[in-house]
Amino acid sequence: MTGWLLRRIAQAIATFAVAAVLMFVLMRLAPGDPLARMQEDRPMSGEEVARLRTIYGLDQPIHRQFAAFAQGVLRADLGVSIEHGRPVTTLLASRIGPTLLLGGAAILLNFTLGLWLGVRQAVRHGSREDRALTVLSLAGYATPSFWLGLVLAWLVGIELGWLPVAGMRDPLLPRDATWLAHAVDIGRHLVLPALTLSIVTIAGTMRYQRSALLEVLRLPYIGTAKAKGVPDRTVVWRHAWRNALFPVITLFGLWLPLLVTGSVFVEMVFAWPGLGSLAANAASGRDYPLVMGAALLAAGMVVTASLMTDLTYALLDPRVRYT
DSSP, rough: OOOHHHHHHHHHHHHHHHHHHHHHHHHHHHSSSHHHHHHHHSSOOOOHHHHHHHHHTTTSOOHHHHHHHHHHHTOOOOOOOOTOOOOOHHHHHHHHHHHHHHHHHHHHHHHHHHHHHHHHHHHHHTSSHHHHHHHHHHHOOOOOOOOHHHHIIIEEEEEEEEOOOOOSSSSSSSSSHHHHHHHHHHHHHHHHHHHHHHHHHHHHHHHHHHHHHHHHHHHHHHHHHHHHOOOOOHHHIIIIIIGOHHHHHHHHHHHHHHHOOOOOOHHHHHHHHHHHHHHHHHHHHHHHHHHHHHHHHHHHHHHHHHHHHHHHHHHHHHHGGGG
């Protein structure tokens, strides 16, 4: 087990290093000038532009820029944002909380409701309920998140006036309000973006769980348990469900990076102050340090999610450790 774990950690580190190199090179090869937006705000002389290029290291060859970048990463220093003029780590830290909140709420809703509905579909395979849930789930999966967000914001927030449609907090709420009032306020702002993310992602969880459980329910030991008189509920949840979790664990590893990246479109539609909207604005302005910081954070989350998925597989099925 220890040797297998060390090999997987080494592979994860190598994958992250390759991803960092590729992202850095592709970002530098992309068209556009990172100082262009600053020149739009106010005209700058050639000397000022040259001085800024020197400050941000843009006048150096790409290999020297990467060497400086790699040294900074090892020191946990991602540089200074060109657009904001603040350390990238500070900007990312200020946005990580809202993104974790949004992504965590969406994943929690996705997997609790998605797993339950997937099991329900498998148990009622071929019924009208199964077919109806299949149609609804696929319709939600095919719906663009930005369009669904706009519809929910218009219907629930504007027409019905039930929930706020922008931001994370009510600016009119007094700062000396109780913690419960602040929590309720954040929760009301969270409902629509979390619901939007969940609706467009829950179909995958439902389909994976349904197909995996249907396959397990056809195995001989399930028939034996039913023949011995074990109640159907016990057969499904105690005997079949655990063995049907493996494909869903893989899906969870794929969705886990939502905790960091969130959804760019959803965050921008609802003006949610997360990493997605920050990275999108940085990319449009060619803010190299900030884009690389957000990309490294996302890549690290993807690699970590993959490692956690493999570790979970190994704990649930010891055969994985020997493959």
